[in-house]
Amino acid sequence: MPWMLINNYGRSEMQITKRSSGRRSLSPYLYIAPAFFVYAVFILIPLLCAIVFSFTNYNIQNMKFTGLANYARMLGDAKFHQALLNTLLYSFFVVAVNLVLGLLLAAILGQRWFKGSAFCRSVLYIPYIVSPIAASMIWLYLYDSKVGVVNMVIKGLGFSGKSWLLDEKTALPCLIVMGIWQGVGYCMVVYFSALKNIPDYLYEAARIDGASAVTQFFKISIPLLSSTTFFLLVMTMISSFQVFAQIMVMTGGGPLSSTTTIAHQIYENAFVKYSMGYASSQAVVLFAIVLIFTLIFFKYGNKEGDVELD
Amino acid sequence: MWNLTEKKRRRIIKSHFLARGLVWLLVAGIVLLVLGTLMIALFTSLKTPEETLVSSFRILPEEWRWENYLDVIKGDIWGRYFFNSTFITVVVVSASILISALAGYAFARMEFKGRQPLFLLFLCGMMIPSQVYIIPQYILMRSIPLVGGNDLYGRGGMGFLNTYWGLIIPFLAAPLGVFLIKQFYMGFPRSLDEAARLDGCNSFQIFRYIYLPLSKPVFATFAILKFTGTWNDYFYSLIMTNSKTMYTVQIALQQYKGEYGIEWHYLMAATILSVLPILVVYIFAQKYFTQGIVTSGLK
Numbered sequence: 357m358p359w360m361l362i363n364n365y366g367r368s369e370m371q372i373t374k375r376s377s378g379r380r381s382l383s384p385y386l387y388i389a390p391a392f393f394v395y396a397v398f399i400l401i402p403l404l405c406a407i408v409f410s411f412t413n414y415n416i417q418n419m420k421f422t423g424l425a426n427y428a429r430m431l432g433d434a435k436f437h438q439a440l441l442n443t444l445l446y447s448f449f450v451v452a453v454n455l456v457l458g459l460l461l462a463a464i465l466g467q468r469w470f471k472g473s474a475f476c477r478s479v480l481y482i483p484y485i486v487s488p489i490a491a492s493m494i495w496l497y498l499y500d501s502k503v504g505v506v507n508m509v510i511k512g513l514g515f516s517g518k519s520w521l522l523d524e525k526t527a528l529p530c531l532i533v534m535g536i537w538q539g540v541g542y543c544m545v546v547y548f549s550a551l552k553n554i555p556d557y558l559y560e561a562a563r564i565d566g567a568s569a570v571t572q573f574f575k576i577s578i579p580l581l582s583s584t585t586f587f588l589l590v591m592t593m594i595s596s597f598q599v600f601a602q603i604m605v606m607t608g609g610g611p612l613s614s615t616t617t618i619a620h621q622i623y624e625n626a627f628v629k630y631s632m633g634y635a636s637s638q639a640v641v642l643f644a645i646v647l648i649f650t651l652i653f654f655k656y657g658n659k660e661g662d663v664e665l666d
Numbered sequence: 667m668w669n670l671t672e673k674k675r676r677r678i679i680k681s682h683f684l685a686r687g688l689v690w691l692l693v694a695g696i697v698l699l700v701l702g703t704l705m706i707a708l709f710t711s712l713k714t715p716e717e718t719l720v721s722s723f724r725i726l727p728e729e730w731r732w733e734n735y736l737d738v739i740k741g742d743i744w745g746r747y748f749f750n751s752t753f754i755t756v757v758v759v760s761a762s763i764l765i766s767a768l769a770g771y772a773f774a775r776m777e778f779k780g781r782q783p784l785f786l787l788f789l790c791g792m793m794i795p796s797q798v799y800i801i802p803q804y805i806l807m808r809s810i811p812l813v814g815g816n817d818l819y820g821r822g823g824m825g826f827l828n829t830y831w832g833l834i835i836p837f838l839a840a841p842l843g844v845f846l847i848k849q850f851y852m853g854f855p856r857s858l859d860e861a862a863r864l865d866g867c868n869s870f871q872i873f874r875y876i877y878l879p880l881s882k883p884v885f886a887t888f889a890i891l892k893f894t895g896t897w898n899d900y901f902y903s904l905i906m907t908n909s910k911t912m913y914t915v916q917i918a919l920q921q922y923k924g925e926y927g928i929e930w931h932y933l934m935a936a937t938i939l940s941v942l943p944i945l946v947v948y949i950f951a952q953k954y955f956t957q958g959i960v961t962s963g964l965k
Binding site for chain 1: 693694700704719771781793794835930933934945
């Protein structure tokens with residue numbers, strides 16, 4: 357760096373300002389250009405194309421404009437309704453449990469008396485960084501009807517085991533349990549650092565007023581965490597709406613499409629049956645759902661976001 | 667509190683400790699469950715085939731068969747899969763850092779028309795599920811002109827499907843990186859720029875010689891996020907590859923399950939192998955793992 361400064365010493369300040377103001381018009385766009393190019397070409401334009409495709413019967417070879425036919429077909433597609441329901445159920449339970457459990461764990465692990473907090477946090481976070489495919493393999497083994505640990509434990513307690521993933525009633529709950537296992541560490545870590553950001557004097561004041569730890573948690577921590585909660589709601593919801601790898605590996609959408617999801621339906625329609633127009637309309641529905649939920653949370657989050665400190 | 671008799675006080679303290687003990691046990695139980703799932707996978711990968719099939723369960727293997735790992739590696743072209751994943755991840759991480767740093771710098775430090783709307787447009791990218799745009803993305807990759815047997819109009823061949831290009835380029839779009847780096851640069855004092863400008867630096871020199879050398883923390887944070895995201899990606903790679911030589915580790919692992927019927931000791935060994943790079947980085951750079959998700963969360 358120093359040599360460069362020396363090189364420029366000879367110039368007058370006038371020259372320099374002239375040069376930099378002359379460049380101001382174009383150069384910011386040059387900095388953004390690479391990032392924007394990739395983003396526009398590989399995400400934004402495909403997004404717009406997906407919306408266009410959704411009004412056609414595109415199937416790799418032909419493309420004909422069919423108006424709202426795909427959307428009409430979706431209204432009568434029982435499998436898609438099932439996928440929609442499964443996705444909403446899965447997301448609801450995974451998001452709700454992970455937020456509540458994540459917050460509780462964060463609050464407990466943040467206590468000064470809790471021994472081994474750092475170790476516990478490190479362990480809880482591991483499932484979140486393990487790939488969905490690897491996690492699916494592990495849970496496939498745990499849930500296995502013959503050699504799986506879940507059945508071993510249940511048999512050990514005197515009950516009879518089950519083929520968890522082959523039963524219509526238990527397959528989706530099994531995936532939900534796995535989803536909680538995967539995501540709770542993430543919520544815990546985000547809440548943990550948000551709790552650390554709440555100033556200590558608030559708790560001290562409450563303690564002097566005689567508030568118990570539980571009261572402090574409900575009256576101070578929870579209200580002040582509302583923007584974090586809102587952020588986590590949006591992020592965990594978006595990722596749970598996309599649940600796919602687990603389905604592919606563990607159930608293949610079955611039994612009797614009891615675990616198929618929107619993402620899985622999009623994949624099947626587009627890349628197994630090659631009816632890409634129809635799959636695009638499902639993708640648009642997925643997009644619309646995510647958008648609507650995000651907007652709702654934004655509205656709600658903003659309302660709750662400015663909690664007064666006193 | 668201070669008026670209580672000695673006896674009552676002792677009882678309160680006692681119940682207090684009891685409650686803490688219970689809470690501690692509960693949390694420790696949850697942590698143990700999570701650790702247990704991971705340990706079961708590890709120990710199963712070291713068992714003999716007979717041992718994985720008996721119906722009385724033991725956590726630890728009777729004899730530790732490290733050969734399982736060798737068998738897995740020799741049984742398929744795992745070297746190739748690991749090379750594919752590593753190569754893609756390294757290129758994606760380094761290139762997307764560079765690209766995002768340039769954009770983040772412009773958003774943080776330059777005035778230009780459309781700055782705010784453009785930045786918002788980037789932010790939206792973090793919200794859109796990849797399944798929404800995967801179909802046109804696939805068509806786009808297939809129709810890149812003049813590569814993979816395509817003619818000038820992008821017809822006839824496979825384009826970028828089954829190539830490193832196809833598995834790398836779309837990952838370079840990193841709205842999260844632009845966001846993280848912009849936030850980080852906003853924290854730099856303006857006087858830094860002004861001093862450098864007085865000394866005759868142009869905006870690129872300021873970026874190159876002042877901002878870049880100070881960016882290590884944010885680069886590390888973002889690199890970790892991008893690394894796990896790319897290494898763990900399944901959906902995109904599944905759609906863009908169909909030849910074995912281009913499989914990433916994730917696709918290979920998924921295929922491995924079906925190929926031989928389920929042999930749990932081998933499947934768990936392959937699973938552990940696929941997770942190993944992430945775990946090793948996690949052990950050494952844990953700080954950056956959590957920092958990334960926290961800074962992106964707290965704005």
